[in-house]
Amino acid sequence: MKKLILAVSLLVSSYYAQAQIKGVKHVILIGMDGFGAYSFQKADNPNMKQMMQDGSYTLQARSVLPSSSAVNWASMVMGAGPEVHGYTEWNSQKPELPSRELDKYGLFPSIYTLLREQKPAAEIGVIYSWDGIGYLFPKEAVNKAVACHDNDSLASANAIDYIKSKKPDFLFIHFDEPDGTGHNIGHNTPEYYNQVHINDIRLGEIFQAVKDAGMWNNTIILLTADHGGIKKGHGGKTMEEMQIPWIIRGPGIAKNHEIKNSVVTYDTAATLAWIFGLKTPAVWTGRPVKEAFK
Template identity: 75%
Template sequence: MKKLVIAAGLLLSGFFVNAQVKGVKHVILIGMDGLGAYCFPKADIPNMKQMMQDGSWSLQARSVLPSSSAVNWASMVMGAGPELHGFTEWGSKTPELPSRELDKYGMFPSVYTLLRDKKPNAEIGVIYSWEGIGYLFPKAAVNKDQHCPTDEATTEAAVAYIKEKKPDFLFIHFDQPDGVGHAIGHDIPEYYTQVQKNDVLLGKILQSIKDAGMWDNSIIMLSADHGGINKGHGGKTMVEMQIPWIIRGKGVKANNEIKESIVTYDTAATIARIFGLKTPAVWIGRPVNAAFTR
């Protein structure tokens, strides 16, 4: 009864308290730019497909609109869409609309802030290939902020960081296969060759988590900001909007296709649930509870 009263009080104060997933110490979120869900049946991606077999997944998750980069990378970690966080353009560096709410760092509340508030000593990192990611998180809230020139360099940096620091939360961003999609096109042999290369890099990251002794108490998530059509994205077609959403690890159901709706801002809410974080009322994302055993 006492817990119900406390929970009710927190709800009235504008926060929702998630029940933490027991035994999880680390969350690694991997984002691949321009990885459309449409490519999974055709692509040679054994590591991604093994993650699906070992965990829970959907190939019908959706981006927010417009289906472009900064808008969706912001939504993924901020638990809300552009109408609330204010990042509305492909390459937004600051919100074009006033953020509906600001955290103590002067940005729309993100999973970085929520985790830092709960665990002041948490090890939090962001390692990314596209420099635009650097505008979408509060730098004062993270321990590691590293922009790398290529996805291969991002992988090397992430592997070293995982082994050395064993981060509580790490976001790894790959700039491919979006680059190939823009330069050559989507849904063509060159695109699938690049997706296969991304899968190899993913395998190196997964191995580093094992080598660091984190495998049994980690949750690993894989998603994307958007898909693409021809040489572009940003529109309202399903090949642009549908993204993969994969999660595996401690407390996650295995070989489980998620049927319920997932929007990219649900990723932040799911991470909040894993860590047992208080989420602000301004967030509209919901944890993907169907992914978990309890």
């Protein structure tokens, strides 16, 4: 009987994913809509720049094409490009092309599905300002989903409360700015840079919430974007539209390290899965950005 119990215990422990990086218990992905890498160095964003010093980064990560919102938010969490997951337009609410593979929720496999299946007890949250995010993840796979209807202040407040109250294993926070300012006033304008500064303040507040929750030393935080922009739009093939920041800090991350290898937004999902020790589906094309780790 004891041998049977031991065998079952070993089977269970081998099935459920174990984190690859020692000391990591939580991962927070923060996405800022329309945040072009071109603007990073010129902005007043001390928290973001401190995050670069504390971790690994590249300002040459690329979106998939077209450089639009739903296409890239889907790619970011689904580990593949639009040719495979099927979301091809800025406001896709369902795949315009048949998804090459479907999970048990009827969507292309995402980091949320992998976590729920391989870490069943995980606390998973999605807090998002743009309502379009709500079509890109399986509601049944997460513990908390909050749509904040283009209100970044509300998204930040909900995220801070959730971090402190639930200490989530994985949390995705989406901010709608500076994309709104880019569309209404323009990219590379004083108003756009001011919005990046406001985003930086919100980032600092999230950092403080992680510290207040006692999670700072065992949390990896990854900051990135879906696309940049030029003039009052995006979706094209310019570097202003395609290049995005990709910054990661936390235990096991190399400090003040500029990533030299190519990073595409679908590598984000692969990196998250690698951190958590999850087995990824063959249909994913993303690769973990291992260069960022010690």
